Amino acid sequence: xxxxxxxxxxxxxxxxxxxxxxxxxxxxxxxxxxxxxxxxxxxxxxxxxxxxxxxxxxxxxxxxxxxxxxxxxxxxxxxxxxxxxxxxxxxxxxxxxxxxxxxxxxxxxxxxxxxxxxxxxxxxxxxxxxxxxxxxxxxxxxxxxxxxxxxxxxxxxxxxxxxxxxxxxxxxxxxxxxxxxxxxxxxxxxxxxxxxxxxxxxxxxxxxxxxxxxxxxxxxxxxxxxxxxxxxxxxxxxxxxxxxxxxxxxxxxxxxxxxxxxxxxxxxxxxxxxxxxxxxxxxxxxxxxxxxxxxxxxxxxxxxxxxxxxxxxxxxxxxxxxxxxxxxxxxxxxxxxxxxxxxxxxxxxxxxxxxxxxxxxxxxxxxxxxxxxxxxxxxxxxxxxxxxxxxxxxxxxxxxxxxxxxxxxxxxxxxxxxxxxxxxxxxxxxxxxxxxxxxxxxxxxxxxxxxxxxxxxxxxxxxxxxxxxxxxxxxxxxxxxxxxxxxxxxxxxxxxxxxxxxxxxxxxxxxxxxxxxxxxxxxxxxxxxxxxxxxxxxxxxxxxxxxxxxxxxxxxxxxx
Numbered sequence: 345x346x347x348x349x350x351x352x353x354x355x356x357x358x359x360x361x362x363x364x365x366x367x368x369x370x371x372x373x374x375x376x377x378x379x380x381x382x383x384x385x386x387x388x389x390x391x392x393x394x395x396x397x398x399x400x401x402x403x404x405x406x407x408x409x410x411x412x413x414x415x416x417x418x419x420x421x422x423x424x425x426x427x428x429x430x431x432x433x434x435x436x437x438x439x440x441x442x443x444x445x446x447x448x449x450x451x452x453x454x455x456x457x458x459x460x461x462x463x464x465x466x467x468x469x470x471x472x473x474x475x476x477x478x479x480x481x482x483x484x485x486x487x488x489x490x491x492x493x494x495x496x497x498x499x500x501x502x503x504x505x506x507x508x509x510x511x512x513x514x515x516x517x518x519x520x521x522x523x524x525x526x527x528x529x530x531x532x533x534x535x536x537x538x539x540x541x542x543x544x545x546x547x548x549x550x551x552x553x554x555x556x557x558x559x560x561x562x563x564x565x566x567x568x569x570x571x572x573x574x575x576x577x578x579x580x581x582x583x584x585x586x587x588x589x590x591x592x593x594x595x596x597x598x599x600x601x602x603x604x605x606x607x608x609x610x611x612x613x614x615x616x617x618x619x620x621x622x623x624x625x626x627x628x629x630x631x632x633x634x635x636x637x638x639x640x641x642x643x644x645x646x647x648x649x650x651x652x653x654x655x656x657x658x659x660x661x662x663x664x665x666x667x668x669x670x671x672x673x674x675x676x677x678x679x680x681x682x683x684x685x686x687x688x689x690x691x692x693x694x695x696x697x698x699x700x701x702x703x704x705x706x707x708x709x710x711x712x713x714x715x716x717x718x719x720x721x722x723x724x725x726x727x728x729x730x731x732x733x734x735x736x737x738x739x740x741x742x743x744x745x746x747x748x749x750x751x752x753x754x755x756x757x758x759x760x761x762x763x764x765x766x767x768x769x770x771x772x773x774x775x776x777x778x779x780x781x782x783x784x785x786x787x788x789x790x791x792x793x794x795x796x797x798x799x800x801x802x803x804x805x806x807x808x809x810x811x812x813x814x815x816x817x818x819x820x821x822x823x824x825x826x827x828x829x830x831x832x833x834x835x836x837x838x839x840x841x842x843x844x845x846x847x848x849x850x851x852x853x854x855x856x857x858x859x860x861x862x863x864x865x866x867x868x869x870x871x872x873x874x875x876x877x878x879x880x881x882x883x884x885x886x887x888x889x890x891x892x893x894x895x896x897x898x899x900x901x902x903x904x
Contacts (some may be wrong), residue, residue, distance in 0.1 A: 440540030550578030671709030
């Protein structure tokens, strides 16, 4: 297998609005990030993935871009961005930018022109359709952010498509002029020295010809329905990505990862097989649905290790020879991983370390979301007014205000799955506002910040932070963590995830207990060949190797 920097890297995601505020306005900014670069260097990460910092009216916290080649005023200036890039590079850290090109803001000049008249040269940069005979919407697709995916524009009397917010009109990738404009913009940033691109919902850029409605048996055709079959992994998506690779990406030594909701393992191989020259990795979401019931994300259901392990194993095997996995359990769109997959109470520190062990010992590139390295937890705001996320607010309005659902039931779903769980400000110390800002934060700080913060973590040699630091250092020294073959053990165990990694004549055994009760490890053959414990999340080695303590993680070296 070809060895590359992006396979060997550990990536740290920064959500700029919530990382560090430098000027007291309550909003994180570029100078704030710059002030914390030594912290990132101390952790040992190789790449910083920066969520969008482009000009934006902030309908969706920067994922609605009004100018792709300038910086949001709240975050700073292009000069600040250049200073950040230099500061990262001086510390041996690469910068990966977020690329949002399925849609723009409705305040982008392209859309301002596009909606001005039907014969405007920019009209075809977006997806416009006339209404039906009685003015009905062009199809019955629902928006990912609730409600219909079509908005009637009074100026021309036609509808435009927005798979997300009505202020995020979808770009028309079928238009070659639009694609050339986007490639030119990407070149602008790569020429400035950007080292990678994370491509937002990139598998939605190709829509099915004719944009057909999705018909649900027994429901009226005009009823809103999920139209993902017609815009996920669409008919021209591979053509578009290969073209972008050939015209732009292949000219630079960069890393690329595409966010691909709804992608199967087979889809991912098509996107990431190096011979196909499209992307290097994708973010898949199958394991993020492990606690979703039949009603989708907000229908919270119990998850099991059996189900989670089956999904992770499927992806490990499916991309073993072609393509490459991205490894994550948390990002800006997902709840905190220790609250979701571990125990954020009694065993918070131990279970956070166990989950970190999983991320860094599976085959693929690990992604750390800001705050994971200190074990930040979900937040439970008691009033809806404290939440800021457009997805949360739209969902609440649709279900409670308009639908009559129970307030407490929906609020509990928000506590468990809401995106603001990951967006509360970074907890730097126990001072006011967790050291994030001298002003009132744009989103309230998690009240637990006095117990969980960076200052406390750095002062404790046994903290989650130093465990992450050790895992990252191990990865740099041991190619087996990157390139070793993965093999599942104990496939039917309800509480243990066990596997080996093998490279040449070296073999490691990884044992992870996902339960608060001790678990027996029935692997006498493997345990009998243990030579040493490489890393574990308890301060002392277990008295017996056959018993894993609550949420224990162990990585053993085996005799060759």
